Structure formats: structure tokens, C-alpha cells
Amino acid sequence: MVAIVLVGLVVSCLGGALAYFAPALALAYRATGRTAAVSLPHPAGRASSAATATTVGDRAFTVLLLGSDDDQKFANANGGKTIVTQSMILVRVDPVTRRAVMLSIPRDLWIQLPNGAYGKADQASEFGGPPGATAAVEQAFDIKIDAWVWVGLTGLIRLIDYMGGVDVVTSQPVMDDYYPADIDSKDPYAYERVAVLPGPQHLNGHDALQYVRSRHGDLQGDFGRSERQQQVLMALKAKARYIKPEDLPNLASTFNGELQTSMSLTQIRGLLPLAQAFDNPDQIQHLVLLPPYTTSRTIDGQDALVGNWSLILPLVHQYFGYA
Numbered sequence: 499m500v501a502i503v504l505v506g507l508v509v510s511c512l513g514g515a516l517a518y519f520a521p522a523l524a525l526a527y528r529a530t531g532r533t534a535a536v537s538l539p540h541p542a543g544r545a546s547s548a549a550t551a552t553t554v555g556d557r558a559f560t561v562l563l564l565g566s567d568d569d570q571k572f573a574n575a576n577g578g579k580t581i582v583t584q585s586m587i588l589v590r591v592d593p594v595t596r597r598a599v600m601l602s603i604p605r606d607l608w609i610q611l612p613n614g615a616y617g618k619a620d621q622a623s624e625f626g627g628p629p630g631a632t633a634a635v636e637q638a639f640d641i642k643i644d645a646w647v648w649v650g651l652t653g654l655i656r657l658i659d660y661m662g663g664v665d666v667v668t669s670q671p672v673m674d675d676y677y678p679a680d681i682d683s684k685d686p687y688a689y690e691r692v693a694v695l696p697g698p699q700h701l702n703g704h705d706a707l708q709y710v711r712s713r714h715g716d717l718q719g720d721f722g723r724s725e726r727q728q729q730v731l732m733a734l735k736a737k738a739r740y741i742k743p744e745d746l747p748n749l750a751s752t753f754n755g756e757l758q759t760s761m762s763l764t765q766i767r768g769l770l771p772l773a774q775a776f777d778n779p780d781q782i783q784h785l786v787l788l789p790p791y792t793t794s795r796t797i798d799g800q801d802a803l804v805g806n807w808s809l810i811l812p813l814v815h816q817y818f819g820y821a
Contacts, residue, residue, distance in 0.1 A: 558592040560641065560818055562632050564648040565727075566623065583620040583631060584651065584711060585727050588643075590818050599817045600728055601785040604792065606803045609638040618802060628758060640811060641818045645761045651711070652681065653756025655703035657734070660752045663702045664733035666709070671696050672726075674712040681707070706730055728784050785817070 565585035586603040605620035612625040612633050622634035628648045636643050658664055672694040679690040681704070692708045694701075701709060710727045791810050792803040 556594050558590060558594075558819075559644040560588060560590045562628075562635055562643050562646040563587040563589060564623065564628050564631055564646060565654065566648065566650065583623045586619060586631065586635065587727065587731075588635070588639075588641075588818065597781050597783070599783040599785060600731070601814065601817070602725075602728060602787070603635065604787055604803050606801060607638075607787070607792065608795075608797060608802045608804050609634055618800065628760070632760075636821065638805075639814045639818070640821050641814060642821050645759065645765070647761070648758040650756040651707060653752075654710075655681070655707050656752040656756070658701070658703035658706045660748070661734070661737045663700050664706055664730055664737065665698070665700050666729055666733050667698050668694055668696050668709070668726075672709060672712050674708075677708060677712055701730075725784075725786055728786075732782070783817070785813070 563585070564583055566583045583605060586605065588601040588603065589598060590601075591598045603619055605618060607619040608616060609619050609622070611617050611622050612630040619631075619634070619638075622631040624630070626633070628646045632643050632646045635641075672692065674692050676689045677692040679685070679688040692712060694705070694709045694712075699705075699709075710730050712726075787803075787805070787810065790806055791813070792805050795802055795804045797804075
């Protein structure tokens with residue numbers, strides 16, 4: 499998530515167990531030196547709140563997980579190249595109740611972008627990167643986001659391979675004749691056929707990325723894709739308990755620049771007390787904006803999802819609070 503969401507180290511742990519990986523995130527931060535304060539002006543004149551310190555005590559906090567292309571093969575409105583967000587997942591963690599909720603944001607959801615125009619949610623990072631995407635999500639859902647984490651697609655592959663793969667039980671097959679063959683490919687615009695059969699599966703990094711990224715051949719469309727992403731995040735969480743302190747330097751180095759976050763080292767260290775708080779899958783609730791929350795529509799020649807905001811906003815505010 500990646501994404502894929504995500505999609506990546508922090509993406510895997512923020513599904514209710516961010517603190518499992520907090521030491522590795524700190525090391526990854528040191529290795530990449532990549533962090534950013536969010537100060538992008540909000541389209542409605544309200545500054546994005548994601549620069550607010552994420553202090554962990556009794557206060558619940560919200561993190562936006564972003565997993566995206568990192569080959570920059572798509573042209574943007576300015577004639578340059580842009581990174582398309584493949585996965586956007588909101589995670590709310592409550593240290594007191596020891597519960598978390600994950601909301602997958604469909605990449606085709608039609609929202610206002612940071613430049614003031616309207617478009618698909620996956621275009622938001624075109625205008626200001628992860629901070630721009632954060633500002634767009636805050637405005638669309640009328641919520642406060644405390645921090646964001648971005649992981650590139652190859653970062654997800656490296657993480658899953660390092661952890662020995664993931665185990666999932668697929669409820670329906672994934673058959674995609676138009677899967678983008680843009681990882682380690684001479685032609686970033688090429689396609690390939692991929693298939694993930696139903697039933698118990700052990701997936702390496704490459705296969706897991708195909709499973710969470712495929713957009714064709716799923717009877718549930720992009721909603722099925724969102725569910726697959728959350729499923730892999732939970733499979734990564736299960737692997738987290740086997741990570742030892744001596745593994746962390748090598749684990750962090752696997753990202754090789756594929757991780758960025760708005761959180762500081764101090765904020766990350768503050769997550770450590772949550773290390774053992776989330777050890778039961780029932781503590782984590784999963785939300786996907788299926789109909790009637792969204793409706794498929796063609797807008798400006800694009801296949802899009804139009805939100806039923808009279809239903810979406812009460813749902814989101816129930817779990818994530820208000821801005």
C-alpha cells in the first residue's frame with residue numbers, strides 16, 4: 499500500500515501494531531534521512547494538520563499510509579512526471595481501548611485535489627507529494643491526520659522477501675491480463691498476465707505485490723483490491739512478532755530510500771509503549787467504501803467513484819473524529 503499502501507514497513511505495522519516496527523522505522527529514518535513536515539496550504543484555506551506532533555499517551559491518533567508507484571512514468575498536468583498513489587489507507591489507533599480501525603480510500607474516489615480542481619484520489623500526490631495527498635484527504639473526509647507514511651512499491655517487495663514471504667487465504671482468484679510489468683522491466687509501459695489462485699497461498703514479495711496491486715479480473719473491482727491490501731497488511735503484522743532487535747539494521751536497510759514519513763524520531767520512539775498492545779486480530783476493524791457509500795460513474799472520460807458523502811462522513815467521523 500502501497501502501498502499498496504501499500505505497502506511497506508510502516509504500512510504493515512500501522513494496521514493496529516505500529517509499535518512492533520517502531521525501532522525499525524527509527525533505523526530506516528536514520529538510513530534514508532527522509533522526513534518532511536506537512537505545511538502545504540489546504541485548498542479550503544485551512545492548513546493540513548499532519549505536522550502536529552504525534553505524541554503517544556492516552557490520545558488516539560490517525561496516520562495516512564501511502565503506497566505508490568516509484569517509476570514516475572505517468573505525465574502530470576505540467577508536462578513532467580508524477581508518482582501515482584496505488585494505495586491510501588487511513589489508520590486510527592486508540593492506545594486506551596487498544597483498538598484500531600483501517601479505512602481503505604479507493605484510488606478512483608473523486609475528490610478535490612490540492613490545486614483546487616477535482617480528480618481521482620490517486621492524483622492528489624501529484625500536487626505536493628505525500629503532504630498534498632494528506633491535505634486532500636483531510637478536506638474530503640473532514641478529519642485531522644496526525645502523520646503520514648509513504649512506501650514505494652519496491653520497498654514492499656523487499657520487506658516481504660526479507661520476512662520470508664506472507665501467508666494469506668485468498669477468497670477468490672485474481673486473474674489479470676493487464677497487470678503493469680514495470681518492476682525491473684526495460685519497458686515500464688509493458689503488461690503481463692498474473693494469476694493468484696484461491697485458497698491458502700504463501701506469497702513472496704513479487705507475488706504479494708501482484709496480489710495487492712492488480713485491478714482487473716476481481717469481481718469486486720477496486721473494492722476487492724482494497725480488501726486484498728488490508729489482508730496482506732495483517733499477514734505482515736503476523737510476521738512482525740518474529741522480528742528480533744538484531745534484525746532491525748538489516749530490515750531498515752532493505753528500504754534503500756523507499757520510505758518517507760512526517761514523523762520525527764522522537765515521535766516514533768513514543769510509539770514503543772504500544773509494542774504489545776495489539777496481539778489480537780479482533781482488535782482491528784476494517785472498513786471499505788462499498789456501495790452505497792460510492793457509485794461508479796464516468797467523469798471527463800475517466801472511470802471514477804463518486805462518494806455518497808451523506809453516508810461517508812458520518813461513518814468516518816464515527817471512527818476518526820472531526821477535523
